[in-house]
Structure formats: structure tokens, C-alpha cells
Amino acid sequence: MTGAEVLVPSVVSPLVVSLYKPAILVGLLTGFIGLLGIAFKKGDLTALILTDIVGFAMLIIVAAVATDLAEALVLPGLVVELAEILAISEVLMSREMRKTGKNVSLIPLPLSLDMEILETAPTFLAIILIAYGAFLSGFTGGAVAGVGILFYVLSRTIRGVPSTLWEGVAGISGVAWVLWLIGFLMFFVTPQYWLLALFLSAFGVLIKVASKVGLIGVLGREEFKREK
Amino acid sequence: MLDIYIWFYTGCALVILGSIGTVIGPGVKDPIVRTLNTEVAAVGLSMIFLSYNHTIALLTFVASTVIMTMILLRAIVRLEEMGAKV
Structure with a gap:
């Protein structure tokens, strides 16, 4: 305990330091729940959605650092998570398309762009x-x-x-x-x-x-x- | 003035409940329900960011959550259109 406290700079407020342990615990617990879900549930789409939860766990652990350092680290974390989900979803879709040989619309939403x-x-x-x-x-x-x-x-x-x-x-x-x-x-x-x-x-x-x-x-x- | 611990621990509870709900919640056989359940965890994470005063991170997180939900819904709809087992 004493060894850990030496590393904390004095600019970090004691409130944030007191929140560090619960935040890390919650982050680890959330990541564990998400990874357990990926391990036990079958289906590619399930794994894709649960990747989102694992990303949240990563963000909690980064946020627990607090101060401006955390803010600077959260932004690349978000970008990486976004890119990861986009890439996995594209891989899943192209694989399924090759497997079934069916070609579906690129953006399957009823989105009409005929606006004044x-x-x-x-x-x-x-x-x-x-x-x-x-x-x-x-x-x-x-x-x-x-x-x-x-x-x-x-x-x-x-x-x-x-x-x-x-x-x-x-x-x-x-x-x-x-x-x-x-x-x-x-x-x-x-x-x-x-x-x-x-x-x-x-x-x-x-x-x-x-x-x-x-x-x-x-x-x-x-x-x-x-x-x- | 509300105590900061209230925001923080409410956020923690929402994150854990939301992630449990995403894994074994009611009706998660439907992937759209599963995707919507992740929003509970997202709100919890927003509260944690809020209690740490991470303003820019919170703003970017809200924006990227919207994009992520759109990506997931697009993947679900396209995969279902192809007749994949989801």
C-alpha cells in the first residue's frame, strides 16, 4: 500500500485516488463478464456485440487514471474500439456473403435521400x-x-x-x-x-x-x- | 449538491448490470435486443466519465457510441438478410 502511494503525483486529488481501486475492480469485472460471454455463447454476431462491452471495460480502466492523461488516452481508445468493431463486422459480412453467395444491399436501411x-x-x-x-x-x-x-x-x-x-x-x-x-x-x-x-x-x-x-x-x- | 460518489457508483452499477444484461439478459436471443442492452452499460460509462470530469472524452464517447450502434445494426440487418444463423 505504501509503495503504491509513492507513485501518485501530488497534483492528483485524493478523491480521484480514492476512486481508483473501485474503478479498476469494476473495469476488470466488466471485462471478465464480457469475455465469459464471448467464450460461452455461440455465434459470430454475439461475439461482435460483446466486443463492445469489452471495449467499455478498457475505457473504465483508462478513465480511472483520471487527470488530463486519462482524457488524452480515452480518445485513441475510442478510435481503436470503433475501428475494431467496424473491421470485425466487415469481415463477418464478407465471409457470410462468400459462403451463401448472396449479394445484399450495402446500406440496408430505409434511407431516402430525396429531400428538398x-x-x-x-x-x-x-x-x-x-x-x-x-x-x-x-x-x-x-x-x-x-x-x-x-x-x-x-x-x-x-x-x-x-x-x-x-x-x-x-x-x-x-x-x-x-x-x-x-x-x-x-x-x-x-x-x-x-x-x-x-x-x-x-x-x-x-x-x-x-x-x-x-x-x-x-x-x-x-x-x-x-x-x- | 449531490455527492460525486453517487454518480460514480451509479455508473459502476449500471456498467455491471448492463454487461450482465447483454450476456444473459431477457430476450438476448434477438441480436437487436442484445445491441440495445449495451446502451445501459454505455450510460453507466458516461456517468463514470462525468464523475471524473472527462468532458472531451464524454463528448467523443457519445458520438462514437451512436456510430457503433449504427455499425452493429447494419451488420445485424445485412447478416439477417443473407439468412445467416445469428
Whole structure:
């Protein structure tokens, strides 16, 4: 007990330290329940849904670290969990498709995109969203601007996407990644330029997230067009 | 002002109850019911984040839970359309 307490920095509030043990216990218990379910229940889909529960257990254990460190660690954890579930579900579906030889619709939801707003207002709304996103900057701004791009791309009725657009978006994304890395490096190498580093990171993340969300829009449009 | 322990332990109870409900809850033969049961655990986890003041993490978690539910429902509907044993 005394050995463990030496490692806790004094900035961590005692309240959070007192919550550490129950949180870790709950995390382990939840993970155990989820893994037991995966082990004893049969069926691929069951395992896929229970992966979600195991992901929650991971997030509880990360959250128990508390302070800003936990917040910084939860975000990649969420992304990894999302990617994991997406990948497993795609593998399950493609395997089943090969097994049965049946081909089903890509997005089997009764989703109709014949809305008035998609034809009259996309440019206006997209400009407002992108401008507001650029003003916000950072992760949140990237999400807002990305929604603007997604909305614009989804609502355009032009068929097909020029292949250069893909390469262009990928290139911008790469440049943004480099900006972000340079910003982070500057924090450590030349801390006196912290404001420049902050803005480099913020706008790097803005472009990165916005282009990623915009790519979803390009993908989504291709899929919707193929349906019709 | 409510005690922070109330939020934290309610969250813990919801996470454990929700995960048990997802594994052996009533009606989990239907995969859609099983998916909806994970939302109970998700609410519990949100409460734990809230009690730790993890605002950005909570926001991102809420957004990604929605996407995750959509992915799961899409997988379930597509697999059932193909006639797979679920």
C-alpha cells in the first residue's frame, strides 16, 4: 500500500485516488463478464456485440487514471474500439456473403435521400459550417467543418467522383499530419514558441479531422449512387 | 449538491448490470435486443466519465457510441438478410 502511494503525483486529488481501486475492480469485472460471454455463447454476431462491452471495460480502466492523461488516452481508445468493431463486422459480412453467395444491399436501411434541403441549401450550409469549424479550430472545429464537407459532398447530384479528388484529399491529410507533428515537436524543442506550436497543432488537427469526415461523405455518395 | 460518489457508483452499477444484461439478459436471443442492452452499460460509462470530469472524452464517447450502434445494426440487418444463423 505504501509503495503504491509513492507513485501518485501530488497534483492528483485524493478523491480521484480514492476512486481508483473501485474503478479498476469494476473495469476488470466488466471485462471478465464480457469475455465469459464471448467464450460461452455461440455465434459470430454475439461475439461482435460483446466486443463492445469489452471495449467499455478498457475505457473504465483508462478513465480511472483520471487527470488530463486519462482524457488524452480515452480518445485513441475510442478510435481503436470503433475501428475494431467496424473491421470485425466487415469481415463477418464478407465471409457470410462468400459462403451463401448472396449479394445484399450495402446500406440496408430505409434511407431516402430525396429531400428538398439537399438540392437548395447545401452550399450555404456547408460554407457556414466550414467557416465556423475553421474559427473553432482543433478537434471540435475539424468535426464541424467535416460535417459541412460531408453534407456538401453527399448532397451533390453529380454522378461519380474524379479520382484526382481522392489523391488531393489524401495529400492534404498528409500535410496536416506533418503540421501536427511539427507543432508537437516544437512544444518540446523550443517551448518559447508555444503559441506557434499550438496553432500548428490546432490547424493540423482541424484539416486532418475535416478531411477524414469529408472522405466519409465521398464514400457515402458513391454507395448511395450505386444503390439507385 | 449531490455527492460525486453517487454518480460514480451509479455508473459502476449500471456498467455491471448492463454487461450482465447483454450476456444473459431477457430476450438476448434477438441480436437487436442484445445491441440495445449495451446502451445501459454505455450510460453507466458516461456517468463514470462525468464523475471524473472527462468532458472531451464524454463528448467523443457519445458520438462514437451512436456510430457503433449504427455499425452493429447494419451488420445485424445485412447478416439477417443473407439468412445467416445469428
